Amino acid sequence: MSEPLLTVENLKTQFFTEEGTVRAVDGVNFEVNEGELVGLVGESGAGKSVAAQSIMRLVEEPGRIVDGTVTFDGKKLVDIEETPDGRMEESDEMLSNREMREQVRGREIAIVFQDPMESLNPVFKVGAQLREFIELNRGVNESEAKTIAVDMLREVGIPEPEARYDDYPHEFSGGMRQRVLIAMALACEPRLIIADEPTTALDVTVEGQILDLVSDLQERYDTAFLWVTHDMGVVAEICDRVNVMYLGEVIEEAEVDDLFHDTKHPYTEALLRSMPRPDRSVESLDPIKGVMPEAINPPSGCRFHTRCPEAREACKEFHPEYQDVSDADEAPHAVSCIKYERVGYEDSDPLQTEATGAFAGGLADMRGDDDGRDPAGVPGGEADE
Amino acid sequence: MSEADGTGALGTGAGGTDDDTILSVQGLTKHFSQSDGMLSALFDEPPVRAVEDVSFDVKRGETLGLVGESGCGKSTLARTILRLVDPTDGAVYFEGDNLAELSGSNLRERRRDLQMIFQDPQSSLDPRMKVGPIVEEPMKAHGLYKGEREERARELLEKVGLDPHHYNRYPHQFSGGQRQRINLARALSVNPDFIVCDEPVSALDVSIQAQVLNTMQELQDEFGLTYLFIAHDLSVIRHISDRVAVMYLGKLVELAETEELFEHPEHPYTKALLDSIPVPDPRSEGARSVLEGDVPSPIEPPSGCRFRTRCPRLIQPDEFSMDSDTWKAVREFARAVDRRTFEADDRAAVRAEFFPDGTPSGRAGTVVDDALDRVADDEWEDAAEQLISTFADASICATEEPSYSVDPTIGDGEHFAACHLHRDDVEAPAPADD
Numbered sequence: 119m120s121e122p123l124l125t126v127e128n129l130k131t132q133f134f135t136e137e138g139t140v141r142a143v144d145g146v147n148f149e150v151n152e153g154e155l156v157g158l159v160g161e162s163g164a165g166k167s168v169a170a171q172s173i174m175r176l177v178e179e180p181g182r183i184v185d186g187t188v189t190f191d192g193k194k195l196v197d198i199e200e201t202p203d204g205r206m207e208e209s210d211e212m213l214s215n216r217e218m219r220e221q222v223r224g225r226e227i228a229i230v231f232q233d234p235m236e237s238l239n240p241v242f243k244v245g246a247q248l249r250e251f252i253e254l255n256r257g258v259n260e261s262e263a264k265t266i267a268v269d270m271l272r273e274v275g276i277p278e279p280e281a282r283y284d285d286y287p288h289e290f291s292g293g294m295r296q297r298v299l300i301a302m303a304l305a306c307e308p309r310l311i312i313a314d315e316p317t318t319a320l321d322v323t324v325e326g327q328i329l330d331l332v333s334d335l336q337e338r339y340d341t342a343f344l345w346v347t348h349d350m351g352v353v354a355e356i357c358d359r360v361n362v363m364y365l366g367e368v369i370e371e372a373e374v375d376d377l378f379h380d381t382k383h384p385y386t387e388a389l390l391r392s393m394p395r396p397d398r399s400v401e402s403l404d405p406i407k408g409v410m411p412e413a414i415n416p417p418s419g420c421r422f423h424t425r426c427p428e429a430r431e432a433c434k435e436f437h438p439e440y441q442d443v444s445d446a447d448e449a450p451h452a453v454s455c456i457k458y459e460r461v462g463y464e465d466s467d468p469l470q471t472e473a474t475g476a477f478a479g480g481l482a483d484m485r486g487d488d489d490g491r492d493p494a495g496v497p498g499g500e501a502d503e
Numbered sequence: 504m505s506e507a508d509g510t511g512a513l514g515t516g517a518g519g520t521d522d523d524t525i526l527s528v529q530g531l532t533k534h535f536s537q538s539d540g541m542l543s544a545l546f547d548e549p550p551v552r553a554v555e556d557v558s559f560d561v562k563r564g565e566t567l568g569l570v571g572e573s574g575c576g577k578s579t580l581a582r583t584i585l586r587l588v589d590p591t592d593g594a595v596y597f598e599g600d601n602l603a604e605l606s607g608s609n610l611r612e613r614r615r616d617l618q619m620i621f622q623d624p625q626s627s628l629d630p631r632m633k634v635g636p637i638v639e640e641p642m643k644a645h646g647l648y649k650g651e652r653e654e655r656a657r658e659l660l661e662k663v664g665l666d667p668h669h670y671n672r673y674p675h676q677f678s679g680g681q682r683q684r685i686n687l688a689r690a691l692s693v694n695p696d697f698i699v700c701d702e703p704v705s706a707l708d709v710s711i712q713a714q715v716l717n718t719m720q721e722l723q724d725e726f727g728l729t730y731l732f733i734a735h736d737l738s739v740i741r742h743i744s745d746r747v748a749v750m751y752l753g754k755l756v757e758l759a760e761t762e763e764l765f766e767h768p769e770h771p772y773t774k775a776l777l778d779s780i781p782v783p784d785p786r787s788e789g790a791r792s793v794l795e796g797d798v799p800s801p802i803e804p805p806s807g808c809r810f811r812t813r814c815p816r817l818i819q820p821d822e823f824s825m826d827s828d829t830w831k832a833v834r835e836f837a838r839a840v841d842r843r844t845f846e847a848d849d850r851a852a853v854r855a856e857f858f859p860d861g862t863p864s865g866r867a868g869t870v871v872d873d874a875l876d877r878v879a880d881d882e883w884e885d886a887a888e889q890l891i892s893t894f895a896d897a898s899i900c901a902t903e904e905p906s907y908s909v910d911p912t913i914g915d916g917e918h919f920a921a922c923h924l925h926r927d928d929v930e931a932p933a934p935a936d937d
């Protein structure tokens with residue numbers, strides 16, 4: 119297999135806040151191949167957006183990429199190395215800010231956000247913004263850019279594109295604004311589009327329209343996508359491969375069918391079990407116990423151990439290794455859980471938590487939920503609480 | 504299949520005589536003026552028709568799900584039912600009293616039995632107030648449980664799954680799911696019979712959503728509550744509801760028992776809605792279908808069936824008798840011209856794209872050919888006008904408001920569908936043409 123288009127290795131991004139260091143992305147690995155649609159999925163606060171922004175080097179103060187390498191088409195977008203005296207520094211190969219701006223952003227990699235209003239300037243007309251973007255990035259003159267802009271608007275399904283060209287962003291519906299942003303992302307024919315929850319704020323019929331549009335365009339232009347979402351339905355619908363994030367880490371990665379039908383990580387399993395289904399009636403929901411702890415002070419060992427139904431004592435001690443556990447004739451399937459390692463999981467006692475059912479009949483069991491979370495961010499559900 | 508009475512009402516008649524019925528909404532209508540009273544009266548601006556002639560009953564102890572896309576009038580309907588805004592027309596019978604006509608202390612008295620919780624648990628809780636007093640507030644307002652409010656608040660906190668020791672904490676010290684529980688405790692504090700829940704779990708992550716939904720169901724069983732549960736998420740609606748009502752652009756388009764509605768939707772909008780949900784299973788059968796176009800403005804909603812401008816099943820006018828493929832081609836061409844979704848440099852190419860098997864015969868063909876000419880001459884508006892007036896405006900979907908009751912396939916509950924496809928034929932299942 120040829121080199122992946124995008125490789126993310128050991129990426130770490132932290133926010134230095136008054137309360138402490140938020141380890142938002144904490145040693146993440148994944149890749150995106152040419153023309154592939156890869157999902158990055160997880161609950162809010164898992165670190166998906168920070169990971170996406172880190173790839174584009176758009177992380178803002180007080181955040182900083184502190185370690186790792188992001189390689190795109192041979193270029194080092196991020197490359198942090200340890201110096202002989204133990205400091206973390208950008209390598210010589212890492213692109214400068216100017217190179218990022220001029221060679222990568224918008225041209226090679228485009229990004230689409232959840233809220234299109236943030237990316238469109240409310241005081242300028244939609245068409246003019248698109249035209250100017252095309253002029254700047256494609257090196258064409260104004261009238262050529264306008265022609266391309268109108269074509270793009272039509273292509274992404276804006277009705278009456280000639281007339282709508284002169285509308286202001288607020289005159290567009292949410293779905294249409296998201297279409298404009300997709301038009302803008304596509305305008306420079308990038309090789310990778312990073313989409314951060316682009317359909318989350320949209321109604322389901324509009325989301326359907328956008329998902330169809332994306333599949334369509336992807337086929338036509340062979341653009342690769344990194345699709346950030348919390349919605350397993352969207353993942354199942356459009357992704358080729360999926361990475362699941364929990365508390366700053368990617369904890370499972372598999373082809374989409376394997377992720378749903380040969381689930382390996384207890385968190386992914388629990389997530390799938392907790393969802394009501396549109397396509398069938400589910401008698402009772404099986405929620406994940408507790409809430410995701412704060413990234414300021416993640417639990418020791420496996421970060422999911424405070425909520426994992428299969429947690430054992432060893433899970434508190436050992437930080438699981440993220441490793442490929444597939445057989446030789448199978449597609450790669452990576453997971454980080456000590457059940458798949460030889461560190462004594464089998465011989466270890468079940469942890470006494472609400473999630474493992476240790477509190478049968480107790481008050482906490484009756485509630486079975488997100489209570490017990492201390493405001494200071496200490497995860498709930500521990501036996502000693 | 505029989506036509507329901509004029510207003511499309513599913514009500515049991517004035518006063519809600521049926522013992523099972525806790526709430527009966529009858530012909531409820533809410534129009535908002537576009538700007539402040541004076542100005543809009545001065546310029547005679549047409550109102551925003553947010554909710555139009557909506558009728559349904561809610562049975563004691565059930566959860567009635569209300570689903571629809573943003574802006575379709577769900578929240579306005581809820582607020583009008585609770586008299587947080589005054590209705591333009593219609594009645595809301597709650598255990599016999601017409602809330603729309605009550606005022607002053609009578610209204611206040613009744614309101615105690617009808618509570619509401621909102622989507623955003625953050626903004627609906629006063630950040631400066633501690634949780635205990637927040638829960639006690641409605642008791643105070645209604646002068647209830649004097650002397651035992653704190654005790655009751657603590658009890659309720661525990662009931663909704665919070666630690667009663669958190670009585671003295673502030674809302675920001677809780678997670679989103681916990682804040683929604685505080686709202687639940689507050690709503691329950693005056694011992695209501697009926698709770699309107701407006702998107703109560705939409706802001707929560709799936710795993711937390713499941714926790715809160717489970718608690719809501721437990722509380723319903725324990726206290727015999729009735730819920731009107733509003734959500735845009737069809738999975739949540741399917742899970743929580745006994746019956747489901749679907750709204751589109753201010754109108755109720757379908758109402759049936761949950762299983763019946765999800766397995767046998769009888770309104771094209773409901774079908775489109777169900778077909779567009781991404782299913783969390785890559786092996787799920789059946790391609791997702793996509794509904795085209797945008798929701799029209801509620802200021803001048805389409806006549807007849809409000810869904811007709813986007814409906815994939817729009818009925819051809821009586822004067823024509825095209826086969827379904829030809830009619831489909833005409834319908835799609837008319838909409839494409841209206842929305843200018845293609846370029847028309849070459850008449851033959853346009854014709855080949857929309858009518859690969861040739862244009863229709865007779866008058867339909869004449870109108871289509873003429874429109875092709877005009878589009879090729881860049882006279883889009885004229886072309887669109889003629890196509891729309893010939894093919895859309897003359898449809899029964901545009902001339903009459905649909906309101907039918909359908910025989911259910913599952914169960915024996917009432918199945919209401921506001922769609923003319925059900926206008927005469929009882930047995931024949933609607934042919935799938937898309």
Ligand SMILES: Nc1ncnc2c1ncn2[C@@H]1O[C@H](COP(=O)(O)OP(=O)(O)O)[C@@H](O)[C@H]1O
Nearest residue numbers: 133140142161162163164165166167168169413
């Ligand atoms: N500007 C910031 N300052 C401090 N912490 C932040 C900032 N932005 C994000 N975080 C933290 O980083 C973690 C990951 O956040 P995010 O990437 O937004 O998650 P997701 O996109 O998966 O919902 C969270 O704990 C979040 O609170």
Ligand code: SF4
Nearest residue numbers: 420423426433455456
């Ligand atoms: S390592 Fe232990 S706690 Fe973590 S997911 Fe695996 S079984 Fe659960």
Ligand code: SF4
Nearest residue numbers: 808811814900922923
């Ligand atoms: S009445 Fe006509 S337009 Fe409305 S849903 Fe039925 S077929 Fe479609």
Ligand SMILES: [Mg+2]
Nearest residue numbers: 166167168315
């Ligand atoms: Mg995010």
